[in-house]
Amino acid sequence: MNIREWPLKERPREKLLQRGAGLLSDAELVAVLLGSGVSGRNVVDLARGLLARFGGLRQFLEADRETVLREPGMGPVKYAQLQALLEIGRRYLDAGIERSPALESPVAVRRYLKAMLRHESSEVFGCLFLDSKHRPLAFEILFRGTIDRASVYPREVVRRALQHNAAALILCHNHPSGSCEPSQDDVQLTLSLKRGLGLIDVRVLDHIIIGDREPLSMVEQGWIGG
Incomplete structure (x- = not known):
């Protein structure tokens, strides 16, 4: 009809x-x-x-x-x-998170990061930069391609954190395969970034992995300390 x-x-x-x-x-x-x-x-x-x-x-x-x-x-x-x-x-979500007075909940952050990364066909690594009250300052995709300790440069993450005058940040990357399970390289990379950012008093609050299911928090799963 x-x-x-x-x-x-x-x-x-x-x-x-x-x-x-x-x-x-x-x-x-x-x-x-x-x-x-x-x-x-x-x-x-x-x-x-x-x-x-x-x-x-x-x-x-x-x-x-x-x-x-x-x-x-x-x-x-x-x-x-x-x-x-x-x-x-995506742009609506991006503008919305930067206007938010504070992060309402971990669920809201994961939903936002999934919307920003899940469509990517290759692996990408990004940071959500936060102020001292954990209010969002900016979100950026910093690296593209296979994400490991050789392709993510801590110096660049530190540089961008300083440029945004961030007090904390949330790391994130996607797994195009759909799996949210972190690899040993993911864990070692996160610990390396925590050490480097700690030298300039920037806290790494979490590392979120985006796949087909609900995004995985490495802190909640006990892979890294909060």
Whole structure:
């Protein structure tokens, strides 16, 4: 059935305007972004099919360009709109954390860091710089590629901490494989950074590892001291 034949209250765009985006399903949200379906399929059916083939919303939004463009109804314009949406979301979170008066909870920090790193296809290492009251100053990705003691330079982390006048920081990196389990190199790197930053009175509060599941806190898991 053509979506124009649906009752107004059931159409995704009208439902969003009248009742809020939070009540829409993943497929309905994607349908609002796509705007139109293809011959023989309305936009909601198209969105449901895309999510089913890719295995879910995140997998669809993070799929590479060539794969997405092979799908019926997915041209360069719609792909560009989806990528713009993802980047807007990341920038919104980034601006929000820097305006926050203080870190509300470890859960909020992990959610933020996961949003900033989970989409990366290669391993990246970043820092959330904090003031003396643990209010966020800035977030930066400092290194890209395979993360080990040879490719993360403590001197650069120290330099950026000094430039931000940080009193503390939270280290983070992602595992593109999806596993959150820290390697021995992750632990040794963290301890090395703690020693180096301790020389300039900057505390390392935690090292968060981002994978498919809930982000892992190395402090909570007992891999490093808080």
